[in-house]
Amino acid sequence: MQVALDQHTVSLENYLAHLFAELLLDGHQFAVWRKPNSQFLQILIDKTGKVKRISPQIEELIPGFIIHPFVDQKDRKAYFLEATEYFKIDLLAADKLPVPDIKTNFKTAEEAKELIQSYFLKNTKAEFNSRKDFECSKEEFINLVKMGIKAIEERQLNKIVPAKLKKISLNEHFDLIKSIKSLLDSYPNAFINFFHLPEVGTWIGASPEVLIQTKGDQFYTMSLAGTQKAQGDNPLKNAAWTQKEIEEQALVSRYIVDCFKKIRLREYEEIGPKTVVAGNLLHLRSDFKVNMKATNFPQLGSVMLELLHPTSAVCGMPRQEAFDFLNENEKFDRSLFAGFIGPVNIEGETSIYVNLRTAQITEGAALLYAGAGVTSDSDPEKEWEETEMKCEIIGRHLNLKN
Ligand SMILES: C=C(O[C@H]1C=CC=C(C(=O)O)[C@@H]1O)C(=O)O
Numbered sequence: 001m002q003v004a005l006d007q008h009t010v011s012l013e014n015y016l017a018h019l020f021a022e023l024l025l026d027g028h029q030f031a032v033w034r035k036p037n038s039q040f041l042q043i044l045i046d047k048t049g050k051v052k053r054i055s056p057q058i059e060e061l062i063p064g065f066i067i068h069p070f071v072d073q074k075d076r077k078a079y080f081l082e083a084t085e086y087f088k089i090d091l092l093a094a095d096k097l098p099v100p101d102i103k104t105n106f107k108t109a110e111e112a113k114e115l116i117q118s119y120f121l122k123n124t125k126a127e128f129n130s131r132k133d134f135e136c137s138k139e140e141f142i143n144l145v146k147m148g149i150k151a152i153e154e155r156q157l158n159k160i161v162p163a164k165l166k167k168i169s170l171n172e173h174f175d176l177i178k179s180i181k182s183l184l185d186s187y188p189n190a191f192i193n194f195f196h197l198p199e200v201g202t203w204i205g206a207s208p209e210v211l212i213q214t215k216g217d218q219f220y221t222m223s224l225a226g227t228q229k230a231q232g233d234n235p236l237k238n239a240a241w242t243q244k245e246i247e248e249q250a251l252v253s254r255y256i257v258d259c260f261k262k263i264r265l266r267e268y269e270e271i272g273p274k275t276v277v278a279g280n281l282l283h284l285r286s287d288f289k290v291n292m293k294a295t296n297f298p299q300l301g302s303v304m305l306e307l308l309h310p311t312s313a314v315c316g317m318p319r320q321e322a323f324d325f326l327n328e329n330e331k332f333d334r335s336l337f338a339g340f341i342g343p344v345n346i347e348g349e350t351s352i353y354v355n356l357r358t359a360q361i362t363e364g365a366a367l368l369y370a371g372a373g374v375t376s377d378s379d380p381e382k383e384w385e386e387t388e389m390k391c392e393i394i395g396r397h398l399n400l401k402n
Contacts, residue, residue: 205358
């Protein structure tokens with residue numbers, strides 16, 4: 001028997017537990033996210049029951065959530081969740097929120113959480129094949145980096161971003177709602193996201209990288225690259241960058257400027273690079289802004305989306321050669337990792353992020369993905385350590401003991 005949940009007495013965690021359990025039971029597709037430095041948790045539910053694929057002409061789309069894999073599909077289409085229901089929760093006032101009532105089948109939040117846990121430990125439909133969940137050993141990854149360095153020395157490539165897949169078991173401590181809450185608390189300046197499409201997969205992440213953003217007349221993108229561990233009380237002050245990292249990030253900036261050049265867009269603002277924090281890591285970032293009205297480029301969002309993806313922060317340069325190198329030499333399927341995800345035309349804004357620092361939740365396991373930017377000065381051992389740190393950003397929030 002269903003009862004109405006009293007939204008005035010329920011905590012955020014318990015509200016989400018009931019909501020997620022009901023959505024899973026009903027087989028709905030949904031996405032939940034919090035933008036960097038925002039106080040709102042945004043929730044979008046697609047109750048159409050259909051997996052939709054669309055061309056990413058974002059200016060023409062109805063409000064929704066877009067999901068595009070790393071590899072371009074033959075038809076260049078992305079998955080799209082339609083916002084048949086959308087609302088947001090003010091995280092600063094989460095206990096007295098006017099959130100929609102839920103009719104729940106569960107007597108307690110614990111019961112709802114048990115359903116969620118058993119759904120993901122036993123029931124996910126995501127199909128496996130040997131390429132999809134091929135776990136990369138340290139030796140294999142280091143070999144891949146060495147091959148990348150060789151291709152750069154032989155001038156076939158300028159930069160390459162090899163990635164790895166790491167599989168961790170989910171155990172009796174896996175509590176999805178607690179994991180999401182933990183990501184929200186730990187990474188205030190990341191794009192925290194969770195999305196579930198029963199036919200496609202379930203992912204959880206904390207991305208530091210905007211691919212494109214449009215709001216009103218403003219267009220924004222960034223070049224993010226170069227990684228080091230954040231250290232000490234004031235990590236920004238302690239950061240020192242080597243020539244390798246400076247060059248690695250400059251190549252991403254150059255890639256963006258080359259895209260602007262291709263469409264003869266000359267009036268853009270470039271700020272940076274500056275050091276930014278992403279979880280326990282630091283990166284170098286430059287910001288790029290364009291006034292779409294002043295430059296007469298109302299479709300700049302879609303145009304740049306097509307030109308930028310996959311950027312040289314996740315693929316390499318030149319783009320096609322780097323893509324072919326990865327396709328040939330990486331032994332696993334990147335799937336949605338290093339693709340793009342995000343809300344489209346929600347409250348007049350589109351914010352699409354690169355799907356990084358992310359995990360795919362599959363039957364009883366999480367697949368963690370991470371890549372590292374390789375230039376001729378790369379140290380393969382260090383690149384491996386970097387991917388380990390990147391995997392930990394999500395990995396450490398999955399099997400949380402109380
Ligand atoms: C490819 C990833 O990060 C990119 C974004 C920032 C810094 C990066 C780097 O230092 O290699 C990568 O280019 C990843 O997180 O898996």
